[in-house]
Amino acid sequence: MVMSHAPAFLSGFFLGLSLIVAIGAQNAFILRQGLLRQHVFVLCFICALSDAVLIAAGVAGLGTLIATSPRLIAIVTIGGAAFLFTYAVIAFRRALNPQAMVAANTGEGSLRAAIAACLAFTFLNPHVYLDTVVLLGSLSAQFEGAGRLAYGVGACIGSFVWFFALGYGARLLQPVFARPSAWRVLDVLIGLVMAAIGVSLLGSL
Template sequence: MFSAALAGFALGGSLIVAIGAQNAFILRQGLIRSHVFILCLICATSDAVLIAAGVGGLGTLVSRSPMLIAVVTIGGVAFLGTYAVMAFRRAWRPSALVAGTPQGMPLRAAVMACLAFTFLNPHVYLDTVVLLGSLSAAHHGAARLAYGAGAVAASFTWFFALGYGARFLAPLFARPSAWRVLDLLIGLVMALLATGLLVSFLAGR
């Protein structure tokens, strides 16, 4: 069972650590120390639910539902494109990180954005539900549960490490130029992801 849990942790970690919209959002929120715990918890718990669904057999159903994937893809393109524009606007007028000064969006808006980054990204379903779910079929019984638990542990470890580890970069982001670079990178990541999703969607039609 330990080897199955380790395999789940390794694969789950390799999929989650990849640069993406969700990670960029958590990094920025961690830097400004805004709603870090609740946002990390939402991301990790969402992954846990999707991984459990995949290990439980939902992966096969999702992979056979092109309509569901199409709806999520279109929504993801619109949301990522909008957030990319917002990031580029912030880069145009960057601000320094001032200790003790609350920055960022209200909790409700941050939670809604976090949920959108999570569930409007079709790759999250392909990674957690379809891929992890399919590969879990190589394990049986308790080993399959251990595999899923390992993948869930990787998600919790990564998001909380990213969210709370970001604060160690705060001194660097005391300069507006550092925020300009970060927001430019975030904008580029969002724009590239939106473009990639749109191209894949159109190519598959």
């Protein structure tokens, strides 16, 4: 099915990649966990599977429903901004004590806490819904039947490829992050990214 609808599959694959490759809350979180080598497979799988579920919902037509519910979008936006500001503060505080993160390379963080944070970064960020459900979903209208299914499959595979490449590829940077100063820079950047996304969310209301 996919091979006979290669243009639709490739369209979904590359469009999906183009939307999630940009630095965002999910990507910053996965990058950091990858550097720490903590629960990488589980967290990458959760992010990719969540995207796949949202993409499937969008291709099935849910995007139109969400786009017509300003109140729902506003609620998710405010909650997401509050969460991102909180995590930005946590990242800035970590930047003040980067030695703790170097030591944490040999430790194991709580899986439950990591999963909770991963789900929050995914479902409390309205950009996730706009990118996967609304945008990818609406663009699937250019295809019909099996072509639309191939498009959705391509977008889902793109998400899986990206998150696992980011999570496991991050360890290639570990020699750089053997120094506390590198962790300080990373956490400052993560804090800035989270705060910027939070501001942009509130500005969109």
